[in-house]
Amino acid sequence: MPKRDRWSSDDEDDRDDGGRARDSAPPDHSRRNDDDGQSSTECAASGSRDDAGLLPTPTIEMPITTTPAHPLRRMHNPLLDGCRSVYDSYERLSHLDEGTYGVVWKARDKATGEIVALKQIKFDVDPDMTKEGFPISALREIGILLSLRHECIVTVREMVVGDNPRDEVYMVMECMEMDLQAAMTTGGGGGGRGRTIVARGANTPFAQSEVKFMMHQILSALSHVHSRWFVHRDIKTSNILVHETGRIALCDFGLARKYEVPYRKMTQMVVTLWYRSPELLFGESRYGPEIDMWSVGCIFGELLIKDAIMKGTGELDQIQKIFHLLGTPTDDNWPEFASLPNAGMFKWRGRDGSELGRRFSVKSPSFTAAGGGGQSYLDGAGFDLLGKLLTLNPRDRISADDALCHKYFEEGVRMRVPDFFT
Numbered sequence: 001m002p003k004r005d006r007w008s009s010d011d012e013d014d015r016d017d018g019g020r021a022r023d024s025a026p027p028d029h030s031r032r033n034d035d036d037g038q039s040s041t042e043c044a045a046s047g048s049r050d051d052a053g054l055l056p057t058p059t060i061e062m063p064i065t066t067t068p069a070h071p072l073r074r075m076h077n078p079l080l081d082g083c084r085s086v087y088d089s090y091e092r093l094s095h096l097d098e099g100t101y102g103v104v105w106k107a108r109d110k111a112t113g114e115i116v117a118l119k120q121i122k123f124d125v126d127p128d129m130t131k132e133g134f135p136i137s138a139l140r141e142i143g144i145l146l147s148l149r150h151e152c153i154v155t156v157r158e159m160v161v162g163d164n165p166r167d168e169v170y171m172v173m174e175c176m177e178m179d180l181q182a183a184m185t186t187g188g189g190g191g192g193r194g195r196t197i198v199a200r201g202a203n204t205p206f207a208q209s210e211v212k213f214m215m216h217q218i219l220s221a222l223s224h225v226h227s228r229w230f231v232h233r234d235i236k237t238s239n240i241l242v243h244e245t246g247r248i249a250l251c252d253f254g255l256a257r258k259y260e261v262p263y264r265k266m267t268q269m270v271v272t273l274w275y276r277s278p279e280l281l282f283g284e285s286r287y288g289p290e291i292d293m294w295s296v297g298c299i300f301g302e303l304l305i306k307d308a309i310m311k312g313t314g315e316l317d318q319i320q321k322i323f324h325l326l327g328t329p330t331d332d333n334w335p336e337f338a339s340l341p342n343a344g345m346f347k348w349r350g351r352d353g354s355e356l357g358r359r360f361s362v363k364s365p366s367f368t369a370a371g372g373g374g375q376s377y378l379d380g381a382g383f384d385l386l387g388k389l390l391t392l393n394p395r396d397r398i399s400a401d402d403a404l405c406h407k408y409f410e411e412g413v414r415m416r417v418p419d420f421f422t
């Protein structure tokens with residue numbers, strides 16, 4: 001839970017966090033007066049000032065300055081001036097969401113009126129800290145996101161700090177409407193969380209053309225990530241954001257890492273269970289982009305049925321669900337399987353063949369209507385790509401670049417920007 005800050009509020013109106021108890025103080029958008037007229041909240045500043053409770057009642061509606069900066073005035077340079085103050089620069093509008101490592105707010109840039117998302121870094125959840133006391137996962141996320149530029153990856157503008165930069169740091173991002181998981185859920189979004197539009201809902205399946213568009217965007221983002229030698233390690237629908245226009249963007253790079261060839265050892269405790277690849281579940285510690293591609297296969301299936309396709313209750317159950325859907329590994333399809341650290345720990349009844357065809361309905365490309373019962377249809381090429389993503393052996397799993405060149409994106413129905421909202 002984030003520490004008390006001058007933005008925290010007892011007012012629950014703008015929150016929808018499932019009743020999570022929060023430590024909060026009255027909101028305050030007022031700016032501290034600094035004698036020298038400069039922000040005293042630069043990254044280098046240190047002294048702690050917990051004056052949240054002493055501040056006067058805030059004016060909620062701050063005037064928005066829309067006058068453009070004078071061309072001769074020096075732009076803010078974080079290298080010279082440190083990070084800007086969140087209170088100087090942004091007006092908080094509402095609470096958007098909360099993850100394990102951050103609380104996300106919707107805010108307005110006071111200078112330009114632009115709407116942004118601020119991810120407030122939680123300081124007390126990451127056991128790995130720099131010696132200055134900054135969470136390492138947040139530091140990695142910021143560094144990686146600043147080094148990636150792609151229309152399907154969320155854009156980070158800057159870092160800003162609160163009164164005490166040692167425990168109040170925000171990542172300023174472009175503001176998206178909601179995440180893909182919420183967009184697939186009935187009533188996702190809505191008036192709560194400061195949103196004005198409502199997701200189409202779970203019972204209205206996506207058309208083939210819409211699924212194709214989303215898959216192309218996700219794969220384009222991952223192709224960019226992988227080509228820059230990063231592996232995301234937490235691909236899932238709640239880490240894919242949806243824009244009002246239908247554009248989607250990958251976010252949450254807190255678990256992302258650089259990979260090398262040949263693969264070096266990394267922890268196998270990555271990726272949310274339902275999206276975790278079989279090699280990770282069997283203890284593989286030398287891995288690369290293939291683990292992200294498995295997750296994309298899970299998302300492909302999820303887009304078709306608007307529900308996660310393998311909802312394991314634990315690692316063993318997850319393995320069972322994978323083998324039930326795709327068959328068990330054999331010496332032919334996965335010769336290296338037997339040498340995985342946990343391969344000898346479980347006994348499997350051999351199961352040939354895959355259930356994939358029974359689970360996902362295939363129709364000719366000319367068939368455009370969405371399926372009944374909330375399920376989208378897929379053409380033969382789409383089904384082939386699904387199988388190539390959900391391939392047990394990571395060596396045979398399709399890469400993001402090859403998937404983008406797959407005939408699924410050349411043949412059949414044309415891609416169409418999804419209509420996420422009612």
Ligand SMILES: Nc1ncnc2c1ncn2[C@@H]1O[C@H](COP(=O)(O)OP(=O)(O)OP(=O)(O)O)[C@@H](O)[C@H]1O
Pocket residue numbers: 096097098099100101102103104117119154173174175176177178179238239241251252253254
């Ligand atoms: N730029 C954004 N615009 C709108 N909503 C966002 C934005 N960034 C994040 N969110 C929302 O906030 C949620 C949490 O953000 P994020 O996944 O970055 O946090 P986290 O703490 O690292 O999450 P996790 O629990 O997955 O580790 C997202 O699932 C999404 O719903």
Ligand SMILES: [Mg+2]
Pocket residue numbers: 099238239252
């Ligand atoms: Mg997340």
